Amino acid sequence: MDKPFAITLxxxxxxxxxxxxxxxxxxxxxxxxxxxxxxxxxGENIQKWLYDAEDGSYEKAWRTLVEENPFPAIMGRVCYxxxxxxxxxxxxxxxxxxxxxERFLGDMALEQGWSLPVPAPDSGKRVLVVGxxxxxxxxxxxxxxxxxxxxxxxxxxxxxxxxxxxxxxYRLPRTVLDAEIKRVAEMGVTFELEHRTEHALDEMTAGGFxxxxxxxxxxxxxxxxxxxxxxxxxxxxxxxxxxxxxxxxPLLGRRVAIYGGGNTAVDVARTAKRLGAEExxxxxxxxxxxxxxxxxxxxxxxxxxxxxxxxxxVKHADAGKLMIExxxxxxxxxxxxxGEFEELEADSLVLALGQESDxxxxxxxxxxxxxxxxxxVDEHMMTGYxxxxxxxxxxxxxxxxxxxxxxxxxxxxxxxxxxRGGERPEPSKHPVAEFDKLNPWYYADAPHAVRxxxxxxxxxxxxxxxxxxxxASTALYEARRCMSCGNCFECDNCFGVCPDNAxxxxxxxxxxxxxxxxxxxxxxxxxxxxxxxxxxxxEEG
Amino acid sequence: xxxxxxxxxxxxxxxxxxxxxxxxLASVQSDPxxxxxxxxGHRACQGCGEALGARYALDxxxxxxxxxxxxxxxxxxxxxxxxxxxxxxxxxxxLHSLFGNAPAVATGVAxxxxxxxxxxxxxxxxxxxxxxxxxxxxxxxxMFERNDDVLYIxxxxxxxxxxxxxxxxxxxxxxxxxxTQTVGPEPGNVFGQGKDVPRIAMxxxxxxxxxxxxxDLRDLEAKATRAMEFRGARYLHVLVPCPLGWGSASCDTxxxxxxxxxxxxxxxxxxVNGEVTSSTKIRHQVPVEEYLKLQSRYxxxxxxxxxxxxxxxxxxxxxxxxxxxGLLEPELAPAVPAAMSNEPVEVA
Numbered sequence: 001m002d003k004p005f006a007i008t009l010x011x012x013x014x015x016x017x018x019x020x021x022x023x024x025x026x027x028x029x030x031x032x033x034x035x036x037x038x039x040x041x042x043g044e045n046i047q048k049w050l051y052d053a054e055d056g057s058y059e060k061a062w063r064t065l066v067e068e069n070p071f072p073a074i075m076g077r078v079c080y081x082x083x084x085x086x087x088x089x090x091x092x093x094x095x096x097x098x099x100x101x102e103r104f105l106g107d108m109a110l111e112q113g114w115s116l117p118v119p120a121p122d123s124g125k126r127v128l129v130v131g132x133x134x135x136x137x138x139x140x141x142x143x144x145x146x147x148x149x150x151x152x153x154x155x156x157x158x159x160x161x162x163x164x165x166x167x168x169x170y171r172l173p174r175t176v177l178d179a180e181i182k183r184v185a186e187m188g189v190t191f192e193l194e195h196r197t198e199h200a201l202d203e204m205t206a207g208g209f210x211x212x213x214x215x216x217x218x219x220x221x222x223x224x225x226x227x228x229x230x231x232x233x234x235x236x237x238x239x240x241x242x243x244x245x246x247x248x249x250p251l252l253g254r255r256v257a258i259y260g261g262g263n264t265a266v267d268v269a270r271t272a273k274r275l276g277a278e279e280x281x282x283x284x285x286x287x288x289x290x291x292x293x294x295x296x297x298x299x300x301x302x303x304x305x306x307x308x309x310x311x312x313x314v315k316h317a318d319a320g321k322l323m324i325e326x327x328x329x330x331x332x333x334x335x336x337x338x339g340e341f342e343e344l345e346a347d348s349l350v351l352a353l354g355q356e357s358d359x360x361x362x363x364x365x366x367x368x369x370x371x372x373x374x375x376x377v378d379e380h381m382m383t384g385y386x387x388x389x390x391x392x393x394x395x396x397x398x399x400x401x402x403x404x405x406x407x408x409x410x411x412x413x414x415x416x417x418x419x420r421g422g423e424r425p426e427p428s429k430h431p432v433a434e435f436d437k438l439n440p441w442y443y444a445d446a447p448h449a450v451r452x453x454x455x456x457x458x459x460x461x462x463x464x465x466x467x468x469x470x471x472a473s474t475a476l477y478e479a480r481r482c483m484s485c486g487n488c489f490e491c492d493n494c495f496g497v498c499p500d501n502a503x504x505x506x507x508x509x510x511x512x513x514x515x516x517x518x519x520x521x522x523x524x525x526x527x528x529x530x531x532x533x534x535x536x537x538x539e540e541g
Numbered sequence: 542x543x544x545x546x547x548x549x550x551x552x553x554x555x556x557x558x559x560x561x562x563x564x565x566l567a568s569v570q571s572d573p574x575x576x577x578x579x580x581x582g583h584r585a586c587q588g589c590g591e592a593l594g595a596r597y598a599l600d601x602x603x604x605x606x607x608x609x610x611x612x613x614x615x616x617x618x619x620x621x622x623x624x625x626x627x628x629x630x631x632x633x634x635x636l637h638s639l640f641g642n643a644p645a646v647a648t649g650v651a652x653x654x655x656x657x658x659x660x661x662x663x664x665x666x667x668x669x670x671x672x673x674x675x676x677x678x679x680x681x682x683x684m685f686e687r688n689d690d691v692l693y694i695x696x697x698x699x700x701x702x703x704x705x706x707x708x709x710x711x712x713x714x715x716x717x718x719x720x721t722q723t724v725g726p727e728p729g730n731v732f733g734q735g736k737d738v739p740r741i742a743m744x745x746x747x748x749x750x751x752x753x754x755x756x757d758l759r760d761l762e763a764k765a766t767r768a769m770e771f772r773g774a775r776y777l778h779v780l781v782p783c784p785l786g787w788g789s790a791s792c793d794t795x796x797x798x799x800x801x802x803x804x805x806x807x808x809x810x811x812x813v814n815g816e817v818t819s820s821t822k823i824r825h826q827v828p829v830e831e832y833l834k835l836q837s838r839y840x841x842x843x844x845x846x847x848x849x850x851x852x853x854x855x856x857x858x859x860x861x862x863x864x865x866x867g868l869l870e871p872e873l874a875p876a877v878p879a880a881m882s883n884e885p886v887e888v889a
Contacts, residue, residue: 012629013580013628014623014629054561441825491558492568492571497557499590507573527792527796
């Protein structure tokens with residue numbers, strides 16, 4: 001022992017004292033399902049592509065996006081973004097403008113000419129897709145990526161379905177629509193247009209297809225009996241929008257009444273204004289709150305001077321005028337007639353009371369089940385006939401472009417599994433990252449970058465695009481507002497706040513690890529994790 | 542992107558790190574190569590605010606001085622839990638003498654370094670509120686008066702925690718300690734006593750005085766770093782919640798410190814040459830109750846009968862701080878956002 005005077009022990013480090021033995025609970029890193037991802041009808045990994053976009057890696061972000069959805073530029077214009085309605089950031093300040101970032105990425109891809117992923121090696125299987133709307137196009141894209149030969153047939157002269165013949169130009173410029181469809185075609189999907197499929201089964205057999213995906217949509221305007229005088233001018237919303245697209249301007253007159261409360265009704269009203277109508281009035285039997293149309297569309301329509309007549313039904317139509325009956329909501333929220341009438345001046349009445357599918361191509365398919373005018377499918381999107389799948393507006397679901405795109409993807413993946421002789425198992429999902437799992441303190445306050453809008457007056461007279469895109473700096477800003485709910489984004493909080501240095505930083509992309517030799521289980525890391533990616537679990541024994 | 546500097550809205554500067562931040566602007570604590578001046582294996586309780594505060598401050602000073610520093614420690618939790626002979630958690634030159642003489646010993650170390658021509662080696666004195674506010678106060682005041690070249694850091698956990706939670710001159714009114722029991726008409730610590738050492742330090746007109754908490758890492762690091770830009774006596778007062786003495790959940794240490802600042806009970810400010818030069822504004826103001834109810838040392842204000850009279854007096858203290866240090870942005874004067882006040886309270 002050779003020690004200085006009065007020193008009897010060597011200096012030791014406290015590292016010899018493994019305080020991990022004090023612990024009764026241990027922190028555990030988890031991954032949760034962000035609400036946006038859960039809400040997306042197309043099943044996009046929104047949080048992931050926002051994360052990619054945050055550091056300006058736009059191409060990477062776009063590639064993540066098109067893993068699930070080949071139409072970001074279309075989505076960024078027409079999707080009603082249910083993701084934003086559930087965005088946790090909405091409880092802090094305002095929801096992240098997911099839709100506008102999506103559009104920014106979509107537009108940038110078109111500008112830069114980024115192409116969709118290269119298809120997998122040829123599978124030797126052939127799939128027929130009927131209907132070149134959002135659902136059919138999405139299915140064609142995903143099937144082609146999986147290596148199948150895809151033939152896409154549509155009765156119309158141009159692909160796009162309701163995206164072309166239902167959604168007005170001011171919401172979706174045709175250059176954007178054409179460009180995104182072209183990218184799908186370039187993957188080697190065979191388009192057979194102006195080809196009406198009369199009998200699905202015959203075409204399947206005749207063409208030697210291994211499977212069929214049907215997505216014929218719902219294009220027949222629902223008829224309601226409106227007693228009318230001989231000179232009354234009554235039109236159907238779907239045909240009006242279709243005619244406008246074909247360049248045949250429908251004769252609507254100076255004052256147009258639109259009957260119905262959905263998005264189609266609003267689209268017709270806004271289109272009528274653009275066609276020169278002085279007055280476009282939406283007649284709806286319930287109230288604004290109960291209107292099925294999307295809020296932002298209603299908002300924009302009102303700004304453009306579209307008028308709304310709530311709690312009203314059309315009792316009789318005559319030349320130049322309508323007889324309206326006032327309604328009142330009963331206790332269950334259902335409109336009841338009041339017996340009070342009034343006159344409304346209108347040169348034409350456009351019925352926008354919903355749409356039905358033309359299912360005649362399925363008439364002789366055995367095993368197929370149709371109820372309420374739509375085709376029944378199982379959880380794999382397959383109809384009662386093996387090998388025939390269906391999706392989009394012709395199956396029971398909400399009728400939006402995004403839902404259609406989601407159906408196309410889901411069907412494609414199930415068709416792929418079926419063609420390979422298996423069944424696609426339902427993918428397991430993480431629990432949802434609810435707001436109360438987050439620590440919102442750490443998110444700096446910042447408002448939502450509202451998309452610039454054309455001035456209402458200018459907009460109402462033309463078919464220019466209404467909602468303008470973000471520029472690069474605002475898109476970046478918007479992407480960075482994402483709170484990364486439920487998934488570690490490496491903010492270093494756990495690494496910093498541990499009083500025992502018991503969190504190990506593994507470096508960029510590799511997240512963190514708990515040093516269980518020293519972690520005392522205080523739980524500060526879990527409570528200070530901004531995004532709720534750490535939970536405390538009891539130690540065993 | 543463009544000429545406008547891009548802000549980091551995702552977590553701003555509130556979280557410890559940010560993957561998008563220029564490495565030069567990153568916090569010391571986000572650096573995997575940080576000094577870890579107080580390393581693992583120390584015997585502080587679970588969720589100890591003092592261990593956290595000491596590492597935050599000293600790591601920042603280690604970076605500011607490029608490792609050229611000596612720490613002098615008063616007796617207290619920080620000394621006891623870090624150095625049970627022969628083990629030590631300190632990874633810097635560290636000296637402990639007595640409970641009451643840390644500022645004087647620090648002065649001596651600084652004088653010795655000066656005599657050796659090593660003015661590049663900076664000296665930090667540190668202790669808890671007991672060693673600073675009460676027992677070492679004469680030495681501290683002397684150090685201030687002589688303007689000795691020492692940064693003294695007080696880690697304030699508002700009582701003598703090491704010996705069993707006895708009242709100190711920094712214990713707030715109404716708080717229960719072992720020596721201020723919750724009996725009689727005015728339970729807990731009395732109102733109108735105790736010392737406000739940051740203000741006393743300012744009265745000495747020393748070059749730099751600042752307050753900070755473990756809830757705002759970047760602010761604490763900035764102040765510890767800034768303090769090293771001055772020569773002469775400097776004082777840093779850091780609020781460090783004590784789960785044991787305050788009766789708060791170990792996982793709530795940072796949250797409690799945050800609520801102390803957001804209620805206005807603990808003002809965070811900076812003073813140069815005796816004048817307040819800036820204060821950290823309240824982001825989401827909360828009533829003092831939000832802060833009090835997380836701590837069992839204030840439980841008697843809510844059970845068995847609610848003592849609104851006492852809560853009101855504590856609120857008045859917070860309001861006075863808000864007024865005195867200008868803690869609210871006048872134009873914002875925010876109401877309490879619903880999302881913040883409904884934070885779930887996790888119980889360890």
